[in-house]
Amino acid sequence: EIVMTQSPATLSVSPGERATLSCRASQSVSSNLAWYQQKPGQAPRLLIYGASTRATGIPARFSGSGSGTEFTLTISSLQSEDFAVYYCQQYNNWPVTFGQGTKVEIK
Amino acid sequence: EVQLVESGGVVVQPGGSLRLSCAASGFTFDDYAMHWVRQAPGKGLEWVSLISWDGGSTYYADSVKGRFTISRDNSKNSLYLQMNSLRAEDTALYYCAKGTGDTGQDAFDIWGQGTMVTVSS
Numbered sequence: 001e002i003v004m005t006q007s008p009a010t011l012s013v014s015p016g017e018r019a020t021l022s023c024r025a026s027q028s029v030s031s032n033l034a035w036y037q038q039k040p041g042q043a044p045r046l047l048i049y050g051a052s053t054r055a056t057g058i059p060a061r062f063s064g065s066g067s068g069t070e071f072t073l074t075i076s077s078l079q080s081e082d083f084a085v086y087y088c089q090q091y092n093n094w095p096v097t098f099g100q101g102t103k104v105e106i107k
Numbered sequence: 108e109v110q111l112v113e114s115g116g117v118v119v120q121p122g123g124s125l126r127l128s129c130a131a132s133g134f135t136f137d138d139y140a141m142h143w144v145r146q147a148p149g150k151g152l153e154w155v156s157l158i159s160w161d162g163g164s165t166y167y168a169d170s171v172k173g174r175f176t177i178s179r180d181n182s183k184n185s186l187y188l189q190m191n192s193l194r195a196e197d198t199a200l201y202y203c204a205k206g207t208g209d210t211g212q213d214a215f216d217i218w219g220q221g222t223m224v225t226v227s228s
Contacts, residue, residue, distance in 0.1 A: 034214035036152075043202055043221060044152065049214035056216075087152055091212055095168050096142075096154040 002026050002090050006099035012107040019075040021102045023088035028068045032092035035064055035073045038101075039084045047086075048073065078104070109133035109217055111203050116222030123193050127222055129186040129203030137161070137181035140211035143188050145199035146221070155201070156188065157211040166211070171197075193226045200224075 003026040013019045023033070031051040036044040046055040048064035051071060061076040075082055083106055088099040115127040129141070143155040156177040157166045165177050176189040186203050200223050204215035 032212070036215075038152075043218035044215075045218070046214055046216045049207065049216075055214075089152075089214070091214060094166055094212075096157075098152040098154065101151050 001095060002029060002093050002097050004088055004090055004097050004099035006086075006088055006102045008102060009100070010103045010105060012105050013078050014107045015080060016077050017107075019078055019082075019104055021073040021075075021086055021104070023066075023071040023073070023099050025069045025071075025090055027093075029090040029092035031067045032090060033064075033066070033071050034089045034091065035062075036087045036089065037082075037084045038087065044087065075104075109205075111205065111217055111219035113201065113203050113219045113222035116201060116224045118225045118227060119193055120228050121194060121226055123226070125190045125193065125224060127188040127190065127201055127203075127224070129188075129219055131184045131186065131205070134205070134217075136179075136184040138209060140206035140209055140213070141177075141179060141186045142204045142206060142211065142215060143177060143186075144202045144204055144215070144218075145197075145224075146202070147196075147199045150199075153199075157206075158186070159211055160209040164211070190224070193224075195226050198224060198226050 005024045007022045033051045035048040038044045052064045085101045112130045158177045174192045178187045200221040202221045203219045205217040207213040
């Protein structure tokens with residue numbers, strides 16, 4: 001099983017600032033990496049797939065990069081609605097596995 | 108509107124059985140693989156099971172293999188999860204999710220709101 005490790009566990013950011021979230025895979029997942037956003041009491045929402053392709057309706061301030069084992073989600077200028085938990089997921093190998101999540105909180 | 112609606116979650120005793128359902132609408136159901144993903148209270152996401160577009164291929168997490176069975180009825184636009192020999196550690200919010208492709212080796216672009224399963228005596 002591929003282990004996905006996200007860092008940091010919690011990121012404190014001021015509105016308008018840039019946030020950078022990291023995700024590392026225990027072995028290469030090529031570009032088969034997705035990012036999800038989850039707010040309290042809501043289902044996860046797909047942000048990025050294929051490591052760098054924004055899903056339908058996702059604002060341009062969200063961007064993904066990386067391949068192989070190292071990936072990054074960048075939120076260029078945090079809006080109030082962006083404070084949430086973010087998960088990475090690899091779908092290159094079975095079983096599909098998720099990272100433990102990064103909570104982005106208001107500084 | 109593209110939508111997934113889960114149902115069937117209840118409180119059940121350890122060792123009991125339960126069947127979850129997921130009703131799909133707003134997209135061509137039999138074009139896509141479907142998944143179940145669960146989230147224990149206050150915890151992260153755990154993939155549970157996948158079924159291919161035609162039901163011909165199924166996969167399970169080791170934690171549920173041999174106890175859970177995924178199935179689908181494309182004529183009813185519905186996905187199911189039969190859960191047997193339930194344990195306390197199966198307590199979670201269960202989501203159904205749509206894959207972006209037909210094989211299941213892809214991201215999940217549509218999620219339901221989840222149905223809560225509590226295993227407790």
